[in-house]
Amino acid sequence: MLLFFTSLMMACGWGFMLMGGQTMILELELMSVSSTNFSIMLIVDKINLSFSMVVTLIAGSVFTFAHKYMEEDHNSDRFLWILMAFVISMNLLTFSGSIFFLLLGWDGLGITSFALIIYYQSFESLSAGFQTLMVNRLGDALISCVYSSSFVLVGQFSFISLSDNFISVGLVLMLSVAALTKSAQYPFSSWLPAAMAAPTPVSALVHSSTLVTAGIYLIIRLSYNVPLSEEVKSMLLFTGAITCLLGGWAATYENDIKKIIALSTLSQLGVMVFSLGLGFPGLALFHLYTHALFKALLFLAAGNMLMATYGSQDIRLMGGIGMAMPFTIIMFNVSSLCLVGAPFLSAFYSKHVILGKMVMSSLNLSSMVIMFVATMMTAKYVSRSLKAISWNKPTSSIMAVSSNFYTSFPVTILGIGGIVSGKFLSMIDLGNLELAYIPSLWGNIINIITLGGITLGLIRGAQVLSNHYLSSMFFLPPSLVSSKASAFSSKEMSSLDYGWLEPSFSAKNYHSKFGSVLSDIGVWPQKQSFFMAGLILAFTLVFVTSSYF
Amino acid sequence: MATLRKAVLFTARHSKLCNFASSKNLSTTAVVSYWNKDWKPGPIPNTPEERAAAAKKYGLRPEDYDLLTEGELGDYPNLPLVAKSWKNPWEDYDIPGDKRNFGEPIHPDNDIIGQDLWDPNADGRFTYWQSLFRALMIGGGFLTAYLLLRPYPFFLPEMPKQYPFNDLYLERGGDPEKEPSIKHYTFTPKC
Numbered sequence: 001m002l003l004f005f006t007s008l009m010m011a012c013g014w015g016f017m018l019m020g021g022q023t024m025i026l027e028l029e030l031m032s033v034s035s036t037n038f039s040i041m042l043i044v045d046k047i048n049l050s051f052s053m054v055v056t057l058i059a060g061s062v063f064t065f066a067h068k069y070m071e072e073d074h075n076s077d078r079f080l081w082i083l084m085a086f087v088i089s090m091n092l093l094t095f096s097g098s099i100f101f102l103l104l105g106w107d108g109l110g111i112t113s114f115a116l117i118i119y120y121q122s123f124e125s126l127s128a129g130f131q132t133l134m135v136n137r138l139g140d141a142l143i144s145c146v147y148s149s150s151f152v153l154v155g156q157f158s159f160i161s162l163s164d165n166f167i168s169v170g171l172v173l174m175l176s177v178a179a180l181t182k183s184a185q186y187p188f189s190s191w192l193p194a195a196m197a198a199p200t201p202v203s204a205l206v207h208s209s210t211l212v213t214a215g216i217y218l219i220i221r222l223s224y225n226v227p228l229s230e231e232v233k234s235m236l237l238f239t240g241a242i243t244c245l246l247g248g249w250a251a252t253y254e255n256d257i258k259k260i261i262a263l264s265t266l267s268q269l270g271v272m273v274f275s276l277g278l279g280f281p282g283l284a285l286f287h288l289y290t291h292a293l294f295k296a297l298l299f300l301a302a303g304n305m306l307m308a309t310y311g312s313q314d315i316r317l318m319g320g321i322g323m324a325m326p327f328t329i330i331m332f333n334v335s336s337l338c339l340v341g342a343p344f345l346s347a348f349y350s351k352h353v354i355l356g357k358m359v360m361s362s363l364n365l366s367s368m369v370i371m372f373v374a375t376m377m378t379a380k381y382v383s384r385s386l387k388a389i390s391w392n393k394p395t396s397s398i399m400a401v402s403s404n405f406y407t408s409f410p411v412t413i414l415g416i417g418g419i420v421s422g423k424f425l426s427m428i429d430l431g432n433l434e435l436a437y438i439p440s441l442w443g444n445i446i447n448i449i450t451l452g453g454i455t456l457g458l459i460r461g462a463q464v465l466s467n468h469y470l471s472s473m474f475f476l477p478p479s480l481v482s483s484k485a486s487a488f489s490s491k492e493m494s495s496l497d498y499g500w501l502e503p504s505f506s507a508k509n510y511h512s513k514f515g516s517v518l519s520d521i522g523v524w525p526q527k528q529s530f531f532m533a534g535l536i537l538a539f540t541l542v543f544v545t546s547s548y549f
Numbered sequence: 550m551a552t553l554r555k556a557v558l559f560t561a562r563h564s565k566l567c568n569f570a571s572s573k574n575l576s577t578t579a580v581v582s583y584w585n586k587d588w589k590p591g592p593i594p595n596t597p598e599e600r601a602a603a604a605k606k607y608g609l610r611p612e613d614y615d616l617l618t619e620g621e622l623g624d625y626p627n628l629p630l631v632a633k634s635w636k637n638p639w640e641d642y643d644i645p646g647d648k649r650n651f652g653e654p655i656h657p658d659n660d661i662i663g664q665d666l667w668d669p670n671a672d673g674r675f676t677y678w679q680s681l682f683r684a685l686m687i688g689g690g691f692l693t694a695y696l697l698l699r700p701y702p703f704f705l706p707e708m709p710k711q712y713p714f715n716d717l718y719l720e721r722g723g724d725p726e727k728e729p730s731i732k733h734y735t736f737t738p739k740c
Contacts (some may be wrong), residue, residue, distance in 0.1 A: 368703050
């Protein structure tokens with residue numbers, strides 16, 4: 001309740017700041033050494049007020065949901081307090097105006113996210129938490145480097161002091177790399193799918209909308225003070241495109257619903273970083289908001305389903321779950337369509353525009369081709385999981401779960417956010433409204449690529465294909481997280497497990513083979529799918545013609 | 550007739566459910582399926598006759614039958630805790646995926662010794678150096694493509710925006726004496 005109230009307050013503050021176009025800077029000096037001030041510095045402007053509004057709104061919904069989801073847990077109070085500490089440190093990070101103060105929120109995020117990942121105490125969650133902690137440590141070390149070098153070279157810590165000189169460019173480059181570790185971009189992306197060992201409310205709040213976007217928020221915050229140099233931009237363009245591709249591609253081989261959503265988050269973070277690399281920080285921020293809303297919705301809907309299946313996360317066993325929980329499945333569909341960038345849902349105003357802007361700008365050809373393939377992959381895994389979950393025949397006897405206030409209210413709130421936030425946010429703040437002037441041919445190419453991905457997902461569907469290169473995110477986790485890689489540090493580490501890679505690494509993969517037989521039960525199209533086919537056809541028409549609006 | 554139809558429908562549904570439930574036993578994923586009260590372990594056997602009966606019930610020889618020390622599971626036998634990966638893979642099992650024969654009692658800690666768990670001592674499909682090499686190859690390949698294509702960026706050819714009144718020459722503070730005459734073609738059909 002408090003969080004919802006805070007969110008409302010932030011919304012009012014945001015409106016106020018928008019009308020006045022102001023920025024407030026509060027500085028509280030702690031001590032000074034020679035001429036260097038160690039101070040707590042807060043920046044309050046429209047960016048962090050709106051970001052904090054979205055964060056607290058999602059946090060309020062997730063707390064409401066966690067009340068039901070964690071009710072049988074013995075330590076649910078402790079869980080809620082850690083989650084609260086996370087929200088507080090997120091807000092500290094949001095409002096921080098200097099590197100000195102940023103470090104507080106940044107480390108707070110690292111510690112609380114580790115505590116949340118290892119909440120279910122098992123070997124798997126410990127290794128996932130450890131992996132997360134280690135990757136985030138890299139970013140922390142870089143921020144500490146920036147901290148000390150800005151003390152030595154610049155003499156103060158505020159973002160405002162960063163200007164367009166040589167030192168600042170180096171500092172911004174280091175901060176950007178630190179941000180990439182937090183946002184799980186290409187060389188550092190193996191921790192995000194592993195972090196799904198955390199409880200679902202944590203995944204909804206931490207690993208979809210807040211923690212992983214903290215890095216992107218930091219780059220956006222920097223880019224409003226210092227124009228990003230060409231080197232930083234091309235680095236972001238490169239890593240963003242590859243992250244988008246590998247997240248999407250690995251998701252097409254995944255059967256665990258939470259991991260699919262985690263990999264899709266990875267892919268969307270890639271889109272945001274790509275848009276930063278193109279030079280549209282406003283658009284990246286806008287996509288961050290819409291994505292946070294619909295991804296939290298997707299996670300909460302998945303959490304509702306997990307309550308019905310008693311923790312079975314395999315999408316091949318979730319067919320026909322919509323019979324037991326129609327409202328949840330509607331919301332699941334809505335947020336999945338947001339993910340594709342379906343017309344007039346929230347991501348249409350952000351993701352689709354980013355693709356349009358990509359065609360409009362002058363950029364590296366390889367990044368553009370990668371982004372097109374990644375868009376297709378996004379559509380493919382979305383339609384694949386939708387086919388397996390909501391358009392399939394019932395595959396197991398699922399108990400109906402009585403939906404109550406605590407499960408349906410947050411889903412409703414986020415569902416409204418997921419549907420209208422695109423239009424709404426671009427109406428309130430015209431800074432979010434970007435237009436891409438591209439020939440209709442290119443608009444159609446974007447749409448056809450998306451539709452091609454959807455069709456591919458429907459054709460190949462839930463069959464299990466095993467391709468080790470693609471399903472392991474181009475061999476990233478086995479190279480980074482392996483007994484060999486960490487053998488020098490300690491002997492215990494040699495039993496680190498492969499987490500979500502386990503089935504691929506077992507000698508004989510009977511499990512997947514059996515699963516493919518099971519998934520053939522509900523091969524699409526079925527006899528009763530005429531209505532569904534008509535619906536898809538209508539949707540296709542809307543999609544194709546949307547480029548003329 | 551209605552009764553017959555109902556009975557046929559029930560049988561169809563029931564048989565499908567049974568098929569599904571029996572196939573579910575193959576899967577190691579936790580699923581919701583029905584549980585039969587006859588599968589519940591019986592009371593702890595005390596006499597040799599009861600022990601022999603219990604051993605027969607679980608398909609064991611009386612000599613092999615050993616009771617679990619905890620006693621929480623009634624007459625359930627104490628089976629050797631041997632990981633599935635140690636069992637012969639070439640034997641003709643009824644359920645090859647689980648390396649288990651039909652009716653063979655499973656260990657209470659079956660989920661720990663199952664073969665779908667990754668054995669930390671086993672070799673993966675690829676050695677560490679192979680996978681590291683491939684990861685670097687793929688990352689380096691993308692980087693090479695990016696760097697090679699850097700001089701040839703993608704762009705849409707476009708012209709500067711056209712404005713009326715000689716591209717707003719006067720409005721932009723141009724010298725009225727030297728105003729050029731610029732003609733933009735609009736491609737509007739003449740009526």
